[in-house]
Amino acid sequence: MKREEWVWLKGKTLQLGFNPANYSLRWFGNEERSWIVTNDLRDLLLVRLRNAAGEALNLGSSSASKIEVEARNANGTPEMTIHFLEWGGTAFSLSLNITIPDESELSYWNVSLTNGTGLVLEWIDLPNVTVPNDLVAKGGEARIVWPGVEGVLVEDASLRENGWVAYRDPGYPSKGWEGIYPAAAGTQFMAYYKADGGLYYGTHDAEHHVKSIEYMATDLGVRLQFRIFPGIGAKESYELGFPIVLGSFAGDWYGAADIYRNWLNTRDNNRLTRLVDNKTLPEWFNSSPVTVTYPVRGTHDVGNMDPNLYYPYVNALPYLERLKEEFQSPIMALLMHWEGTAPWAPPYVWPPYGGADALRAFSDSLHEKGMYLGLYCSGTGWTQESLLDPAYTMHQEFTEQQLEKVMCTAPDGSLPYSLICNGYQRWGYDMCAAHPFTSDTIVTEIRKILASDCDYIQFFDQNLGGLSYFCYSHDHGHVPVPGKWQVDAMLQIGERINTMLQEEAPHVLFGCETAAAEPFMSQFQFNDLRYSIAFFAGQPIPIYQYLYHEYINNFMGNQNNLKETMDLTGSPWNLLWRTAYAFHSGDMMTVVLGDEGKVHWDWCTEWDVPGPDQSHILRLISQLNPWRTGTGQPYLVYGRMLRSLKTTCEGEVVDIVMKAGHKLRIPPVITSRWTSDAGGEAQFLINYTPEVQTVTVELEEFAGYSWTDSHTADATRHAVTGSVIRLTIQPLSAVMLERNQ
Secondary structure, three states, rough: OOOHHHEEEOOOOEEEEEEEOOOEEEEEOOOOOOOEEEEEEEEOEEEEEEEOOOOOOOOEEHEEEEEOOOOOEEEHHHHEEEEEEOOOOOEEEEEEEEOOOOOEEEEEEEEEEOOOOOOEEEEEEEOOEEEEOOOOHOOOOEEEEEOOOOEEEEEEHHHHOOOOOOOOOOOOOOOOOOOOEEEOOOOOOEEEEEEOOEEEEOOOOOOOOOOEEEEEEOOOEEEEEEEEEOOOEEEEEEOOOOOEEEEEOOOOOHHHHHHHHHHHHHOOOOOOHHHHHHHOOHHHHHOOOOEEEEOOEEOOOOOOOEEOOOHHHHHHHHHHHHHHHHHHOOOEEEEOOOOOOOOOOOOOOEEEOOHHHHHHHHHHHHOOOEEEEEEEOOOOEEEEEEEOOOOOEHHHHHHHHHHHOOEEEOOOOOOOOOOOOOOEEEEEEEEEOOOOOHHHHHHHHHHHHHHHHHEEEEEEOOOOOHOOOOOOOOOOOOOOOOOOHHHHHHHHHHHHHHHHHHHOOOOOEEEEEEEOHEEEEEEEOEEEEOOOHHHHHOOOOOOOHHHHOOOOOOOOOOHHHHHHHEEOOOOOOOOHHHHHHHHHHOOOOOEOOOHHHEEOOOOOOOOOOOOOOOHHHHHHHHHHHHHHHOOHHHHOOEEEOOOOOEEEEOOOOOOEEEEOOOEEEEEEEEEEEEEOOOOOEEEEEEEOOOEEEEEEEEOOOOOOEEEOOOOOOOOOOEEEOOOEEEEEEEOOOOEEEEEOO
16 A cells, blocks of 8 residues: 555644555654554554453454544644444444644654453553664664663663563563553653654653553564553553654653653642652761662572671671761661561561660660661562461461452462562562552551661562552452552552651661652652663663652662672673762762672572672772762752753773673763752763773853862862863762852
8 A cells, every 4th residue: 555545644744644444643743754664553552341240351452343434634733533342343443643733753653442342451552563673782873861870872682581681571470670650660661762853652641650660672663562561451442641642853861751741840730749849758868878788688689598797786887987978968767678578578677686676785886976877678569478488478478367358369360379578588469559458557557667766768669660460359449450540559558657757767768679660759759760670672761750750769779689690700890880970860879788888789589699899899889979969969959950062082992791792881970960949050070990080061151161080169160161171080080060150
């Protein structure tokens, strides 16, 4: 079929072409080029319905018995409504309205439907978009921007398919590490781009409905998936209430992120509070402590759980005091395997291993020495039996209290074991966030933890980004499919926790594993980042921080699972780069301790593996962290990230060797640019290598700049003349290039 035979919706430059037979999307771009493949004849829309037994009925828009189209142009806005009637011979119909506002490069897709089938609607998948697989790994130049784990730049669509993070259809039991929003995907857009721009694909949904935001290689290219879980049950009529936004943009991932950030910061119901205006944060937060995490039993995630050299708890004090002195910064000791039940055996953790008095004495000692205490927990899982401490079992309590009624169930009503940490840490289930038992148990357990006088509780480990795992139960008070009820349930749990903390322990924050997704940021205010997981799919990029840094600061996290993706000892500067990456993203830094108080590569790497050069990592942090409390604070703590000025490094790139067979080629100086609440502007250039590096920065025209290599207020400022500056940066240090106000 020729292009002129397609059905077209045309804006001033943006053009959409549809196959008239089934209205599959054949063209999306301008007159000369399409960002999507032009030979994809598959359904534009897909839905899944379920009956009372949980059996699925999948339908595609091509099965509609009739397709009716209305086209109009009102006040310069091209508009098309496509009515897909009676899908698969059923009483299910859906109308799709598409508009292109005047001169816009964005199209807005809205959905309304009628469902007379009596079946429950589980999800809507739309629109079907496939981009060419001309990614870097295939010899092309294209990349995919994925919002999982704080932001990933994908150059090989098949890279993650070789491991446990491979794509699978979302359902229950839930995998966790997948593109669910709001969860491990912290924001709700993705993109495909090349040197001359790309395709933006997102939802501008202020109510934060549950979605799967994914990509997968197909025979035609790379499919970009937006699957929406409305959570409306068998409701007979429904309007989506927010647009799917598909458009063109110029530039790289910053250009795509700008589309979302512009919407976020201009919509009326942005409920986020900027850090500079947040009066509820404890004093310790503003001191930017370096998180020092370690176990008190065992040496890594699994295996022998005998007490180690950091137990009794006070045994760690000399090591922590030394690090505090080395870093010239406060320390937060973040403990693992401290639970008196069993390590990683949710939801119960109290009393602590060795008794409440021992942990409280340690907490008091930390506070006396100007340090802080944090504690890991394991979220909304339920442990039937521990595989790390076989003495811990809850089978009897589970049966006596009929707790099977609390747990997440599969579509067929069965109760399978959770996929999260089962088989190597524990056997158990996931508690449904909507069940009152779950909320009551969490609040009760956190209240017990407060007896330790801790400062931070990473309670929701495994609840990635604030995730509530899918549940298909008919008995929990929610519709028997995933949906917005999950978001509301987690928000209600968070509100209960925060109300209790404000009344009983206002100095305590709580958080989750991975950055808190957008709707949860106001409650989960300090979180354990997981950009280390990005290496399974590509390379981390700070999308999350670019969008949200002015509202939330998190910490670098324990970097778990790096040993699976990265040749740690074969890339000796990898920890220096990863630490500098956290700093340049505006996050607080973290170290994981191995034996004898030494900084190790990550959590999960055994202690007998040779560790990084201690002098290098200690010096790097000592040179970087004071910027967060010194002259860099308005930017690195409270600022908004900007696109960096063009920077060229004269030194050789640093190769990070990956176990999948490729290398990440990282410049020896990484950089980020910020604006402050007062209107200041600064770019930080971080030399994370133990060698002197020289860079050239191209400045904006007529913008006066000065630079300094000291974080103190009285530091010498060196004026910059001209539009290009060449800087020499000392090893393991940073320079601030600030625009004159």
